[in-house]
Amino acid sequence: MNVAQFIPVIAAIGPIFAIISVAGVMGWVITTWMRIRHGYPLDGQWGQAIYPKTDQESVERIRLLSQENGQLRAEIGSIKDRLANVERIVTDGAHSLDREIESLRTKAN
Structure with a gap:
């Protein structure tokens, strides 16, 4: 297969992938903001409490x-x-x- 054949597939899938990625990041930001606002402790990568200590x-x-x-x-x-x-x-x-x-x-x- 030629690379030129994948360009229409990537052009069709690319925006969907970008929308899903942005939605995931925004969801994480909103969740973190809500946890801080309501006083819940923030968790690190392995589940340990980061804030408040x-x-x-x-x-x-x-x-x-x-x-x-x-x-x-x-x-x-x-x-x-x-x-x-x-x-x-x-x-x-x-x-x-x-x-x-x-x-x-x-x-x-």
């Missing part, structure tokens, strides 16, 4: 951040309580504040 340093960092988050939440709670007391004092009339102070003095004696 779960090494000991990351686990320790997450633990420390969680602990700090708890401390900050507790501090915010105490600040809210203090602010509520300050708001109560500011919005109360001077007469009722004086009455409360006097009642505390009489209880202390």
Whole structure:
């Protein structure tokens, strides 16, 4: 067979092959993008997780951040309580504040 005989066959099959190849690459790109967007780990060539990495340093960092988050939440709670007391004092009339102070003095004696 002559090479010239294969040219019409290649011309007929070439675009189909190109469309299938582009569709496969685009499917891979979209799948990877969706996995990243939704937080799924990316897999390497042999199935090992590439991202996010779960090494000991990351686990320790997450633990420390969680602990700090708890401390900050507790501090915010105490600040809210203090602010509520300050708001109560500011919005109360001077007469009722004086009455409360006097009642505390009489209880202390």
